[in-house]
Amino acid sequence: MTVAPSWVQHAIWWQVYPLGFVGAFPAESPAGPGEHRLRRIADWFDHAIELGVSGVALGPVFASRTHGYDTTDHYRIDPRLGDDDDFDYLVAEAHRRGLRVLLDGVFNHVGLDFAHYQQAPHDESSARWFRGRPGRFHTFEGHSELITLNHRNPDVVEYVVDVMVHWLQRGADGWRLDAAYAAPQKFWAEVLPKVRDRHPEAWFVAELIHGDYAAVVDAARFDSATQYELWKAIWSSLNDGNFFELDWAMQRHNDFVDRFGPLTFIGNHDVSRIASRLERPEQVAHALVVLLTVGGVPSIYAGDELGLRGVKEERAGGDDAVRPEFGSPPPQLDPADVQVWELHRYLIGLRRRHPWLHRAHTKALRLDNRQYVYQTRHGDDALLVALNIDDKPLRVKLSELEVGQAQVVAGSAAPPPETVDAVAVEPHGWRILRSV
Template identity: 50%
Template sequence: MSTDWTDHVIWWHTYPLGFVGAPIHVEQRDGAVAHRLGAMEPWLDHIVELGLNGLILGPVFASTSHGYDTLDHFAIDDRLGDESDLVHLVDTAREKGVRVLLDGVFNHVGRQHPWFLDVEANGPDSPHAGLFRIDWQGWTPGDPVKSDVFEGHDILVALDHESAQVEDLVVDVMTYWLDRGIDGWRLDAAYSVPPAFWARVLPRVRERHPDAWFTGEVIHGADVDFVARSTIDSLTQYELWQGIWHGIADGNLFELGHAIGRHNTLLAEYVPSTFVGNHDVTRIASAIGADRVGHAVAVLFTVAGVPSVYAGDEFGWEAVKEQRIGGDDAIRPAFPARPPLDAELDEPSAALLHTHRQLIGVRRRHPWLVRAHSDVVDVANGTLIVRTAVGADAVITALNISDAELRVPGTAANELVAGDAALDGDHIVVPAGGWAVVSTERSA
């Protein structure tokens, strides 16, 4: 499924609790309402100036710690503010032409959720007992409740997606916030929820909000069948992300070429959500080196998909995800009170910001790229040539991570639109370690 506006949206992906400098861990909280969410508003002009027109907000609902352990889907986390703060942010974004997507955690809730506490206190007699997957066999009052949890995380209690109560809850949450001006939902851990559940919920939501868009987090490979059975509009394209960073980092662009081929197979069913960074992974500059970020972003913006930029990647921010408690903190930092002026940036950051502006501009001038197939024209360990086209319209992306000049013949390219290559007759000449995006039409 698709709505017209999503053919033109490019997202700026944020993690609000980190962005505004809110305390993440339980022991750091004081329980007071802090109206921090407004600190994101000065960055809306930065989004527009980059050429983007969408804002993905990570979890904003009341929770215990990192936002994915929800306590109340109808309340804004007191570390961010209250409902009026979110509505003001959404309204201000809309005035600037920026769509807003919320992060919906509908697979599980926090163990301290009031409804689960009531179940622990009252057992099967609790009016909320039907919300959770619980093994009541042998249970007696006072015993711990044996509930399923999310991927071994004891603090994340799984919801029962066969329950009509859960279905009604999710429909009510989605429509509540869509009524307040948001444009759609990122469905966290969508892969852990049966597709049939989404297929029951989403049509009910679309009855009231037919233009809403839903993208599901799927981390084990995009699945055409999952989309068909769930009616979700899009899925996160982790396979392409893996091919981009891993192929570049390991000097094996065959891996990236293979991932692009696989990417094409998804387009008959849906348009994937594409990215080179998000709030769950090591930043791209740390994964492949700041001098290779342009190569990654060139692929992101010249192959099909609904792309997103993880906030800060456009400046080349670095951080490594670690597998420990608090291991996400570094990749989810606090942001300055305002965007830096170009003159305030060091040379590498300024160069990457320019690169993002260039490539987002390419995407804006070639909107057909959202659904276009990409052909791998030539590939070697250190070089990759990709042609993405619809009819006579084409862009050619040339990556060179080798230490030798790359000459690409016979491309019919006649305009360099991004990168550091040169055109020599019908050749693209890409310097060692360089990249380029060229067009076959001067009107691009």
């Protein structure tokens, strides 16, 4: 088991998909030589600071033909975004504000313009970079434009190590490893220790979807993994009125937290936005409360804090709605979106005031389909969280939960910060309390 850098205990990410964020893809025309769109992201860093996050998790920024996940040159900034100077500026502006920078690396497969793929038909050494043989190379999940690398080739191993080290030396603080589940665990277990030898403070989070996250993290030497199980349970339990599903996922989550700090989220660039996913708009608050009171490393997808909506569709261009262009800050918000913004700021602030939540376990104290009270605890520190999605109020004496008096910390309907001996939550509301 690897030990993540200490700074990760305080990490809260703001995730940005650069090509969409700056209007580089899809685009009517390619960027001109004088355009430096990557710098537009830095214009939003003060917004990120006001939100309360500690780092910016960037989507793909390297040269590609289309959406960024068909990398053609891992050493080159995508010309649609800018150049090396723009990357250096972005990192410097982030670090000047105390923000970490996470890069998105696609090392399972490459795009059609990748140099070794172009050379493979007439160069045996280049052909060995890929699985299969020229004309019949393996592709990623049936996408003919995504060519799977041969992770058993020592040249591929050294290439990936060198790419990671190169950008860490340029100022990045870590890597998200796209489609990490598709590459052999032995490959990652060979690559990552070599990178850590050079950059022991770097953090590596794997994109995993299904399976035994903890076992994969251990075997592959990752620091973290994307917690899709919890993401699904959050929105599904709210839509279905089935907190038993959420509680089951929370129990699984406890096991993961014992082994590593999972990357938790209720939105990212690959899924419908939480405001569109949930059937009742007020339940965005319930989802956010769960995200920011459970163990792990939380991530906010840029725009969710502004109440943006967007549905991912299974078709060509189906991601565009969840990867929109952002204009110049500050954003113009209607009253409902202001409430979403303020709720994000408050709950992120609560998270930062209680850094022990990074390693917290949850325990159900009261559970039925539409009402859920759980304790989130690490050592002597604890909070009580009550979620109510029923049409009737939730009221339970703290003594029945084997909890003493508690002070209301936050909740719907702006409850006063009073000391209470019972949890009382209006229909479709929520509360967070602290033991006194």
